[in-house]
Amino acid sequence: MTSSSLPALSPATDRLDALDVLRGFALIGICIANVEFFNRPVVESGQGIPAGLHGLDWLVAFLVAYLVSGKFWTIFSLLFGMGFALMLERARVAGRPFAPTYGRRVGVLLAIGLLHHTLLWSGDILISYAAGALALMLALLAPARLLVIALIACIALPQVPGLSLLGWLLAPVVLASLVALYLRARQAWLFPLVTIGTGALMSLAALLAASGSKGDDTTMLTAVGAIFTGLGLLACWGSPADQKPLRIGVQIVLLTYCLIAVEAGMRHFAPAVGQTTVMSSTASVSSADDESVPAADGRVLRYREQVARSTEERVVLTQGSYPDAVAMRFRQLDERMVDEVGFSVLLVGVFLIGVWFVRSGVIARAAEHKTLYRRLAIIGIPLGVGLGVLGSLIATGRPPGVDDGGHDLAHALLSLGSLPAALGYIGAVMLMLHSRGALARIRLLAPFGRMALSNYLTQSLVFSLLFYAHGMGLWGIGRTTQVGIALGLCALQIGLSHWWLARFQYGPVEWVWRALTYLTWPPMRGKA
DSSP, X not given: OOTTSOOOBXXXXXXXXXXXXXXXXXXXXXXXXXXGGGSSOGGGTTSBSOTTOOHHHHHHHHHXXXXXXXXXXXXXXXXXXXHXXXXXXXXXXXXXXXXXXXXXXXXXXXXXXXHHHHHTOTTXXXXXXXXXXHXXXXXXXXXXXXXXXXXXXXXXXXXXXXXXXXXHHTHHHHHHHHXXXXXXXXXXXXXXXXXXXXXXXXHHHHHHHHHTTOGGGHHHHHHHHHXXXXXXXXXXXXXXXGGHXXXXXXXXXHHHHHHHHHHHHHHHHOHHHHOXXXXXXXXXXXXXXXXXXXXXXXXXXXXXXXXXXXXXXXXXXXXSOHHHHHHHHHHTHHHHHHHHHHHHHHHHHHHHHHHHHHHTTTTTTGGGGHHHHHHIIIIIHHHHHHHHHHHHTTOSBOOSSSSOTTHHHHHHHHHHTHHHHHHHHHHHHHHHHTSSSGGGGGGGGHHHHHTHHHHHHHHHHHHHHHHSTTTTOOTTOOHHHHHHHHHHHHHHHHHHHHHHHTTBSSOHHHHHHHHHHHTSOOOOBOOO
């Protein structure tokens, strides 16, 4: 294989080598991003650069925040969608049922994620992928009649007294039903009619609630109503069937982050409009805990909860035993599962973009799409990184107190840039795979990416033993040293992955995952 040729389906393993290279590349970025939150409470994720950093530590933190954070889990999510589409196509060609097999695959992934969260690290992403994958299965595979019944039930059940929480918990089912309607509807008018009509009703309800001074209660209603309306307007433009996953995926991601940015911008630039109760940016924890603060202000309550959880994490992980850490993470599971509902909505959008990459042939026939990859790299990386840097002019970190000091807007801009930057990085890696000379050596990441699940879990194990009190207790070392350790670990894992796959067909966790998915013991030893 020459350095300029495209890695094609491997005859021995029937894999797209390019996807393994992309997974390996993404895993390096994920490791660099994750190491910070083995030295900082996970609940502070999304709060930007912590105060008190100087010199090289600040520079490293800045580079990680704007070149890495948010970009690499997005790449991995795109790859997850690509893997879904690839498995679906393989099942269709082989003439075997897909849903039962993939359902078991997702169930095993969820079990691994729950164990990872409880036993090692509460920043686990596998639970999120499992939740998003279930919603994606509903959207692409569930019978239309079942989806219509589910949609009606999801709208009706929250109206029953005592079941209002279902309106939030069932949001992924609603979204999956709408996505399925958009992708499958034969009558062009049906999807716009349903979504625009529903969105208009939600917007009207939000307006009436706001006039009744319900404040924060209208935020989610307004957001969901806007997403419904936006999806309906998108459908009115019309699009080829093969472009639909891409368009609706991009729409879900951009609308979600744009709505967050608008709401955060209103609070920052027009606080009288954007929030009911305004707190000073210098407000201390004690002032937020003061009983005189209106308990109805959801932002105050969330801030209190966040401070309490951050304090608990810091104390347990720097002073407590391993059983203390496991017990704390187990207690956090119920809240974590509720949080997954909103995140899975976003993941469905990213997964759908990944599905389009495979179905369109952009990955399998990459040699024919060099121009697209070049455009993604040239436009996506500057645009995505630039949005984050623009946000840094407002704030680079969240100050103490209820008032975010503009950081929520800055973080929304950073998040908005994650998708274009991730697509740009994918374009750059694919171009490197087709280049001649040193850049083509990026294909050395393929074994590392092929064992991505084993390597991801190993990273958590190593970091927990290095930084937590039940290990070496190095919590709080400088950001430069943290990133150096992460890069050193990735280099070691790349070498070990080459050694392992020269002898075995699968990584150890991948072998277990495959066995439980297909209900058979696959051969472990490599072919002679």
